[in-house]
């Protein structure tokens with residue numbers, strides 16, 4: 113049985129910040145796990161270095177479940193994004209090690225491929241509706257079967273999900289949080305028009321998604337859902353903040369637009385009420401923020417009982433290690449729905465060489481033993497950490513609003 117002899121935390125910033133845990137065993141096998149929590153990176157780095165790494169040394173790397181329980185129950189302070197991201201990093205690294213020692217890609221350890229690949233959705237965003245449609249066409253030409261549409265809101269200087277200078281959209285960019293302005297009434301006027309034009313220009317064979325990013329009240333979300341119903345959206349994401357989960361009952365009473373929630377969830381307990389009441393259709397929890405492959409399998413199993421499918425978060429603040437783990441997970445579970453795909457920059461891809469690939473709208477994790485992803489530590493060392501924050505959002509009168 114391989115024993116853990118070393119574990120180290122690597123913070124690197126190839127155009128954006130990533131935290132990685134690398135675990136080493138006495139037989140020389142290594143495994144990597146993503147530990148990135150956008151805007152709060154060093155909290156997880158410190159949690160791992162100070163409180164987790166010392167507890168790993170000497171443990172048997174194959175005992176993934178026992179180590180998971182040890183870190184979860186043993187901490188006493190359960191759940192929370194920092195704890196669950198740290199546990200996720202350990203979990204991913206241990207699955208990577210197990211796969212390498214078995215000589216199998218991780219999805220084979222999880223039961224094998226349940227589909228040919230994982231359908232992924234692309235991001236299409238633009239300041240105007242026309243720019244957004246052009247971006248969606250480019251994504252479809254590249255082979256994507258599903259596209260998330262976000263466009264600028266006339267009358268607002270900047271909008272969530274829309275890149276400011278024509279570059280790709282990368283959440284988190286400032287040394288201190290930047291501030292954006294929000295108007296629900298202006299937003300609610302533009303999105304139905306975006307979807308109307310999208311169906312006219314893109315046809316009906318492509319899946320169209322939209323992220324509300326927690327900004328509406330339940331009744332406003334119900335109304336937007338109704339307005340979009342004729343255009344058959346694949347989902348509306350984060351329609352309203354999910355702390356009060358009863359809110360989703362109210363949305364459900366007003367629209368049949370499918371709902372997706374969960375990118376900020378970190379535990380099965382965040383998902384339980386929404387899933388058991390069938391108030392959502394897609395659960396967006398991710399491997400990196402929700403306790404790793406081990407815990408995500410539990411969430412997926414619960415969701416499967418209620419015909420809720422997965423649709424994991426996959427923005428660029430989740431590292432290629434998380435993307436690899438998400439694809440092994442998604443390939444193997446029965447109720448995979450879709451996976452977000454926002455390609456990383458070339459700098460990031462160079463620091464994290466990986467075996468996963470995209471073809472015809474689907475992604476596959478590849479067949480290298482383990483997760484099929486690594487970190488080039490020398491290159492990582494050349495990209496120094498630089499503090500970055502997510503923006504905050506205010507109404508036009510200055511009221512702080514959900515972002």
Ligand SMILES: O=C(O)C(=O)C[C@H](O)[C@H](O)CO
Nearest residue numbers: 150283323325375426427429
């Ligand atoms: O990709 C998405 O759906 C997002 O909402 C992106 C998030 O704002 C981002 O990942 C936060 O770190």
Ligand SMILES: [Mg+2]
Nearest residue numbers: 323349350375
């Ligand atoms: Mg989102």
